[in-house]
Amino acid sequence: MGHAHTTSARSVEDHAVRIDEMITRVWSARPPETVPLTDALGRVTHADIEALIDVPNFRNSQMDGYAVDAESVADVPVTLPVTGVLAAGDAGDERHRSGTARKIMTGAPVPEGADAVIPVEDTEVDGDGVRILGSRRSGEYVREQGSDIAAGSVVVPAGTTLGPRHLGALTAVGRSDVTVRPRLRVAVIATGAELVEAGSALGPGQLYDSNGLTLASSVVADGAVVTFRGRSTDTADEFSAMLSEAAENADVIITSGGVSMGDFEVVRDVLGPRGGTFTHVAMQPGGPQGWTDLDGTPVISFPGNPVSTLVSYLVFARPAIRRLSGLPDAGTTERIADETVRSLPGRRQFLRGRLTETGVVVSSGPGSHLVVSMAAADVLVDVPADTVEVPAGNSVRVWPL
Numbered sequence: 001m002g003h004a005h006t007t008s009a010r011s012v013e014d015h016a017v018r019i020d021e022m023i024t025r026v027w028s029a030r031p032p033e034t035v036p037l038t039d040a041l042g043r044v045t046h047a048d049i050e051a052l053i054d055v056p057n058f059r060n061s062q063m064d065g066y067a068v069d070a071e072s073v074a075d076v077p078v079t080l081p082v083t084g085v086l087a088a089g090d091a092g093d094e095r096h097r098s099g100t101a102r103k104i105m106t107g108a109p110v111p112e113g114a115d116a117v118i119p120v121e122d123t124e125v126d127g128d129g130v131r132i133l134g135s136r137r138s139g140e141y142v143r144e145q146g147s148d149i150a151a152g153s154v155v156v157p158a159g160t161t162l163g164p165r166h167l168g169a170l171t172a173v174g175r176s177d178v179t180v181r182p183r184l185r186v187a188v189i190a191t192g193a194e195l196v197e198a199g200s201a202l203g204p205g206q207l208y209d210s211n212g213l214t215l216a217s218s219v220v221a222d223g224a225v226v227t228f229r230g231r232s233t234d235t236a237d238e239f240s241a242m243l244s245e246a247a248e249n250a251d252v253i254i255t256s257g258g259v260s261m262g263d264f265e266v267v268r269d270v271l272g273p274r275g276g277t278f279t280h281v282a283m284q285p286g287g288p289q290g291w292t293d294l295d296g297t298p299v300i301s302f303p304g305n306p307v308s309t310l311v312s313y314l315v316f317a318r319p320a321i322r323r324l325s326g327l328p329d330a331g332t333t334e335r336i337a338d339e340t341v342r343s344l345p346g347r348r349q350f351l352r353g354r355l356t357e358t359g360v361v362v363s364s365g366p367g368s369h370l371v372v373s374m375a376a377a378d379v380l381v382d383v384p385a386d387t388v389e390v391p392a393g394n395s396v397r398v399w400p401l
Ligand SMILES: Nc1nc2c(c(=O)[nH]1)N[C@H]1C(S)=C(S)[C@@H](COP(=O)(O)OP(=O)(O)OC[C@H]3O[C@@H](n4cnc5c(N)ncnc54)[C@H](O)[C@@H]3O)O[C@H]1N2
Pocket: 190, 191, 192, 194, 195, 207, 208, 209, 210, 211, 212, 256, 257, 258, 259, 260, 261, 262, 265, 285, 286, 287, 288, 302, 303, 304, 305, 306, 308, 368, 369
């Protein structure tokens, strides 16, 4: 057991609170960031953002037609002289004279003195002039300056996850960058002398490091960034050096493997003496768990079995990472067990399940090495510690995968 400090089995809830606190604490110490709007999709606003200018920023036409003063078209039909043409992009600084019309395009500035636009459909060319067939009230088809928003008003409140519509609105009000909440920076280190990189040749006793990508892609899916990825053998020196490198640019380090009771538990052996706690949580998979405050950087250590690693991430890390990323909680739901679900006594069990039209079925055995079977599952079936059997027709809680 090395030098690691060991405690008796903890509940899933207690451990989840501990990990959540560690992640939240380091994230809260990070300052907000200012990023160009072009990089801001999915980021969460740090503060209320106000308009720098009125929108529309000038009075303009809502229709292709003729700018007039409403009084001159009160009685129709009436023919008015046409004094020119205004296109979108024109400065439009010439004043309107009552009793005249100016041809105008959608988005072009409505001249001062004009207060209505007659759509071209309601007109006929009449020699050099225009015959107005339908009358319009003052203000019709004129988009007033500031009618969408006035300069200084809040466009997007603090805490908004920026989508395309927000980015468009912020651009329209004169912004080109935005101050957003920091993104949690996560380092992922998979440990194990047996691990080799995807795609390379396997020697005897070796297998592919699948946990590294499972964890890294989970982090990205939950709105955080992966700043470091490493694979370490079970050598203390190599793992220690990798931790130092990872800590340079990461808020949190997640490790997989090396936490249980074998002779080569590098994570436990290195981090135990540096203040790490390695313990057993009353769950399966994901029993052996560890956490360390490594000179201010939390290291969260998950067991190496691939199902254990993913279940640990989903139960302990995902809620905090999604919340800090401004994403909705993944949530759990109740489903009817189509078949009887059997579980272990004394441990909360997370079985892999597949959704049916109305309920859920367990889709593989409970073994935490069943990495491929896990890919065929939709959910984790969460069976409480004190339940050994959920009879068919009863409801169970499920977590999305
Ligand atoms: N005597 C005991 N042995 C074990 C116990 C126990 O309580 N007493 N607990 C078992 C449980 S439960 C788990 S879970 C594992 C956790 O072990 P480790 O965290 O030390 O993980 P490893 O031994 O390094 O690996 C376990 C297993 O997973 C494979 N693995 C590891 N990393 C990866 C990876 N990145 N990609 C794919 N597969 C990986 C590894 O080859 C092993 O097969 O301990 C049990 N033993």
